[in-house]
Amino acid sequence: MGRIEYMKKVVILATGGTIAGVSHDPTDTVSYHAGIVPIEKIVKAIEPLTAIADIATEQIAQIDSADMNHKIWFYLTERINALLKQPDVDGIVVTHGTDTLEETAYFLNLVVKSEKPVVLVGAMRPATAISPDGPMNLYNAIILAVSRTARGKGVLVSLNDTINSSREVTKTNTALQDTFKAPELGYLGYIIDGCPHFYRMPTRKHTYMTDFDISGINELPQVDIIYGHVNDTGILAQAAVASGAKGLIYAGLGNGNMSETMKNTFRKIQARGVIVVRSTRAGNGVVTKNSVLAEDHDRFVAADTLSPQKARILLMLALTKTSDPQKIQDMFWTY
Numbered sequence: 001m002g003r004i005e006y007m008k009k010v011v012i013l014a015t016g017g018t019i020a021g022v023s024h025d026p027t028d029t030v031s032y033h034a035g036i037v038p039i040e041k042i043v044k045a046i047e048p049l050t051a052i053a054d055i056a057t058e059q060i061a062q063i064d065s066a067d068m069n070h071k072i073w074f075y076l077t078e079r080i081n082a083l084l085k086q087p088d089v090d091g092i093v094v095t096h097g098t099d100t101l102e103e104t105a106y107f108l109n110l111v112v113k114s115e116k117p118v119v120l121v122g123a124m125r126p127a128t129a130i131s132p133d134g135p136m137n138l139y140n141a142i143i144l145a146v147s148r149t150a151r152g153k154g155v156l157v158s159l160n161d162t163i164n165s166s167r168e169v170t171k172t173n174t175a176l177q178d179t180f181k182a183p184e185l186g187y188l189g190y191i192i193d194g195c196p197h198f199y200r201m202p203t204r205k206h207t208y209m210t211d212f213d214i215s216g217i218n219e220l221p222q223v224d225i226i227y228g229h230v231n232d233t234g235i236l237a238q239a240a241v242a243s244g245a246k247g248l249i250y251a252g253l254g255n256g257n258m259s260e261t262m263k264n265t266f267r268k269i270q271a272r273g274v275i276v277v278r279s280t281r282a283g284n285g286v287v288t289k290n291s292v293l294a295e296d297h298d299r300f301v302a303a304d305t306l307s308p309q310k311a312r313i314l315l316m317l318a319l320t321k322t323s324d325p326q327k328i329q330d331m332f333w334t335y
């Protein structure tokens, strides 16, 4: 391997989160305010970054990721697509709060149109902690963003020395640094001593391979998530539709199963043209077109291995193209 001939360029789009968080006491790890420290200041404090890339920063937002919204998603998408069209930009890093990071990552995974690396990163400890995780996480994210091996693998998520696919990753622990995992399908790889090690490839279509283009639209159809439980009444599902939902994700029991009450509720809702997707509250596993619901195969869409919150994103985008349940089912087997 020869020397790097020119400095690769990475643009960091900062949205806030704990990586930019401030606490009163440096020993606090969960009591703090997210989204305070400007990205420029964070970058300046990480000396080794200057050796690996030419870095530009844009402060897109400064929020706790609980306040992430579709408007910011649209703007992020527009910026990322425009920046990645520039020949001098090699990759993008998005700093983000961890609570909804996986949702933004999967959304971008479906709407960014480039093979160049896009990496989402955050932190579990605020910037003011005795030993914050943000600086190392950001360093690793930049490493990935300039890496040839990260190209064409869809939007990636990197925290705690790991590399995850945005489709599969989820936050698994409320407070610990070791929280971003794809519990069942596994990490794509690790970053060790500033070097990415990939072991797996995402197999589902992403980024430049998808059919989704949001450049001509400015809002997504309303899709709500209904959480399944014993003695479910269907009232919340009906309320969602009454308030304008065009699609519902059912975080169902086991393999997307449901009570007779919910079957009847969802059949009526589906007959009105609202798309009903069966997902699971189990946290792992594939939701299939199972035999228990055989007579409803054509009525309800199966979410495959997507979590309810990611199924919601795919359904919103699918509804920008079609409201045919069969075509939407195909998209759930594809993305």
Ligand SMILES: NC(=O)C[C@H](N)C(=O)O
Binding pocket: 016, 017, 018, 019, 034, 063, 064, 065, 066, 096, 097, 098, 099, 100, 122, 123, 124, 125
């Ligand atoms: N660790 C974090 O970033 C959590 C924070 N509440 C956020 O999502 O913005």
